[in-house]
Structure formats: C-alpha cells, structure tokens
Amino acid sequence: MRITRAVPLVGASTVSVVVPCYNYGRYLPQLLRWVVDQPGIDVEVIIVDDASPDGSGDQAxxxxxxxxxxxxxxxxxxxxxxxxxxxxxxxVTGEFVTLLSADDLVPPGALSRAAALLSAHPDVGMVYGYAPSFSGEPPAPNASVRNWTIWSGYEWLRHSARRARNFISSPEVVMRTAALREVGLYDPGLPHSGDLDLWLRTALHWDIGRVNGPDQALYRVHDANMHLTTFAGTLLDLHARRTTFDLLFTRHARRRADIARLRPSVSRALAREAGRAITLGQLDRLPLEELQPLADFAVDTDPFAPQSRQIRRLRSGRRLRQPGFTRFFLQLQHHLRWRRERRYGI
Incomplete structure (x- = not known):
C-alpha cells in the first residue's frame, strides 16, 4: 500500500457516465447538473431507460x-x-467510465479527482472513495482531498478476502475503460453481487486506487434499496457473496496459487458474519428456528463454524445472558469498522 500526495488533473480527460434508469426520471435533472460540473473533464452521459412505465424515458x-x-x-x-x-x-467512448444509478449523485469535482489519480498512475484500473448515504435532500458534499491510496491488486484482494465484504457502494467507482474492456462487463448470473464480482476481477489484473477525504458520490437510501436491513436480506447477501468469491477461486483465478490461499479467510469471515447475524436475531427475540438457516450457512461455509459460541448457543436453545452488553459491543464493533472503512476504504 502506498499513500501518495494528491496532484491536480493535468490536461483534459473524457469520462463516460452510464446512468441506468427505471422509474427514477425525477432524479435526473439534479444528477445531470452535478455530473457536468467537473473541471477539466469532458463528460459523456449515457442514460439507459429500462422501459420505465412512469415516463422516465421521455424525461431523459x-x-x-x-x-x-x-x-x-x-x-x-x-x-x-x-x-x-x-x-x-x-x-461508452470515454477514457474513463463510471456507472451511476439515476437516484444517486456524483458531486461536482468528484470525477476530476478520480481522473487525476488514474492519469497519474497508469497501472491503476479502478478508483473509489467515500460515498455517504442520504435520504431526502442531499447534503452539501465534502470536497477536501487528504491524499491518495494505491494498493497492488493482490493486496486489495487480500483485504477483501479477510472481511469477505464489499467495501464499495458502487456510484463512487471510476474505472479505466481499458480495464473494463479487459475484465469484462457485469455477470448476468450475479444479480445481487455483480458489482463485487467486477471489483474482484479488476483487482486480479490492475492496481486499485482511492481518493481519501472527499465525498466521491452520494448514495440514496430509500425503501427500494433497504432490503439488506432485513433478516432474509442478510442471508441472501451472504449467499451472494459466497457465490461471488467461489467464482473468483474456481473460475477467474483458478491457476493462481496466491489467490487460492485466500479462500480460508473468506470462509471464516462469512461464517463470522453469519454468527453476528444470529446474535442480532437473538437480541431481537426472533424464534430460534428462524435463525437456523444462518447457522446452516455458517456450518456449510466454514468447517470450524460449529465450534463458535453463536452456533453452540443456538443448537442448545440457550438465549443471551447479557443482552444489553452484547448489543453495546456489537454497536461499538460496527462503529469502529465504519470509522476504519470511512478513513481507509478497506
């Protein structure tokens, strides 16, 4: 990992902004006002309306x-x-490319900052940053750049494997178009984790960069994208991530021994997360039988999962002894993880 000083964009760059839209035409005017406000960038915007029945295509x-x-x-x-x-x-025809859902936003200057890093480091195939979530009116974005981080692709993959998580919301990513052409487009077989799959494939061939400090995108939260806050959504997300990492090991990097060595880390991380979800379910007083699919997932994923405290407690039918302390500990753990990812991006 290298921490480097951020430098301004030299010369003009072209960034293609792909905007998939389904019934979100009402958000397009503000999205476009911000997208075109990118110093030193020639912006190409491609809105793809997926047969919206509400007239979004006409608005576009x-x-x-x-x-x-x-x-x-x-x-x-x-x-x-x-x-x-x-x-x-x-x-797309631009040198760089980003995929921006119609309900999300890229602040003025964010594409310029990403293009500056990509232009200064030709081995970097993908740049991301911090993307705070919001609902209602968007907040005023922070534009202060602290520095840049550059990881080798393997180093970034190692961090991803240790947590088996997607550190990226998605709208904050700007890719080098040449990298996208090399690694390929979204996998139709991964409807719930296609973005994670694309990031992993990119890291197999390219270095990864991050702009530290500013808001590189704003991710809108509303009813249509809050499904992962539910118990069923958590289990679906865990299965999707396991499938995505399995494809990394068995298809995309099947001949790379260094990548294969990361597989136990992924299994442990996914099983631990299933265990935390079981604990949260107990705190919410869910019936123990409703938590069993999470235990089954953990045991199927990691051979050492049956030894975990959460699995043993669930199988014996025991409830938490100190629910107040447990909830506080999990909240603290979540906050510390958020602080780390907010600052370092991993």
Missing part, C-alpha cells in the same frame, strides 16, 4: 435535448438491471 429524452453531452438508450421491454448496466457500458 427531454434532458438530452438540453444537454449536448447526453444520449439516451431506451429498452422497448424491461430487460433487468444487469442488462441495462451492460448496454450502457458497451456504448
């Missing part, structure tokens, strides 16, 4: 008449989010 066409940087692709029938992503990504 009207905005394209006002912004010369915008072009619109319209699906005649709904093709789903992965195909919508890929149709837009296949059409």
């Amino acid at each position: 066409e009207e905005l394209a008449a006002d912004y010369e940087q915008v072009k619109v692709i319209r699906h005649l029938t709904n093709r789903g989010h992965i195909q919508t992503y890929n149709d837009g990504l296949e059409a």
Whole structure:
C-alpha cells in the first residue's frame, strides 16, 4: 500500500457516465447538473431507460435535448438491471467510465479527482472513495482531498478476502475503460453481487486506487434499496457473496496459487458474519428456528463454524445472558469498522 500526495488533473480527460434508469426520471435533472460540473473533464452521459412505465424515458429524452453531452438508450421491454448496466457500458467512448444509478449523485469535482489519480498512475484500473448515504435532500458534499491510496491488486484482494465484504457502494467507482474492456462487463448470473464480482476481477489484473477525504458520490437510501436491513436480506447477501468469491477461486483465478490461499479467510469471515447475524436475531427475540438457516450457512461455509459460541448457543436453545452488553459491543464493533472503512476504504 502506498499513500501518495494528491496532484491536480493535468490536461483534459473524457469520462463516460452510464446512468441506468427505471422509474427514477425525477432524479435526473439534479444528477445531470452535478455530473457536468467537473473541471477539466469532458463528460459523456449515457442514460439507459429500462422501459420505465412512469415516463422516465421521455424525461431523459427531454434532458438530452438540453444537454449536448447526453444520449439516451431506451429498452422497448424491461430487460433487468444487469442488462441495462451492460448496454450502457458497451456504448461508452470515454477514457474513463463510471456507472451511476439515476437516484444517486456524483458531486461536482468528484470525477476530476478520480481522473487525476488514474492519469497519474497508469497501472491503476479502478478508483473509489467515500460515498455517504442520504435520504431526502442531499447534503452539501465534502470536497477536501487528504491524499491518495494505491494498493497492488493482490493486496486489495487480500483485504477483501479477510472481511469477505464489499467495501464499495458502487456510484463512487471510476474505472479505466481499458480495464473494463479487459475484465469484462457485469455477470448476468450475479444479480445481487455483480458489482463485487467486477471489483474482484479488476483487482486480479490492475492496481486499485482511492481518493481519501472527499465525498466521491452520494448514495440514496430509500425503501427500494433497504432490503439488506432485513433478516432474509442478510442471508441472501451472504449467499451472494459466497457465490461471488467461489467464482473468483474456481473460475477467474483458478491457476493462481496466491489467490487460492485466500479462500480460508473468506470462509471464516462469512461464517463470522453469519454468527453476528444470529446474535442480532437473538437480541431481537426472533424464534430460534428462524435463525437456523444462518447457522446452516455458517456450518456449510466454514468447517470450524460449529465450534463458535453463536452456533453452540443456538443448537442448545440457550438465549443471551447479557443482552444489553452484547448489543453495546456489537454497536461499538460496527462503529469502529465504519470509522476504519470511512478513513481507509478497506
């Protein structure tokens, strides 16, 4: 890992912004106002409307008449989010590319900061940063740059394996288009974890960079994307991540012994997270039988999971002895992890 001083963007760069849209046309005007406000960047915006029934496609066409940087692709029938992503990504012409959901935002200057890092470090294939979540009106974004971090691809993969998590929300990522062409588009077989799969594949071939300090995107939280806060969503997310890492080991990096050595770390991390979810379920007084699928997942993922305290307690039918202390500890643990990821990106 290298911490380097951030330097300004030298010369002009072209960034293609792919905006998949389904019934989110009302968010497009503000998105475009911010996207085009990028010093030193020639912006190409490709809005892909997935046959929205609410008139979002017409709104996109009207905005394209006002912004010369915008072009619109319209699906005649709904093709789903992965195909919508890929149709837009296949059409890009810029040196760099970002995928920005229509309800999210990229602050003024964020693309310039990412392009500066990519231009200064030609071995970096992907740049990200901090992306705070919001609901309602977006907050004023922080634009102060502290420094840059550069990881080798393997080093970044090692950190990902140790936590088996996706550190990235998605709208804050800017990729080198050459890297995207090399590693390929979103995998239709991974509807719940296609972004994580793309980041992992990129790190197999390219270094990874991060702009530290500013808000590189704003991630909107509303009812349509809060499914992972539910118990069923947690289990779905765990299964999706396990499948994604399995593909890394068995398909994308099957001949790399250094990557294969990371597999036990992934198994342990996923099983630990399932154990924490069991503890949270106990704190919420869920019936023990409803928590059994999490235990089954942990045992199936990590051979040492049956020895964990959460699994033993669940199998014996015992409840938590100190629920207040346990909840405090989990909240503290979550806060410390958030602080680390906020500052360091891993």
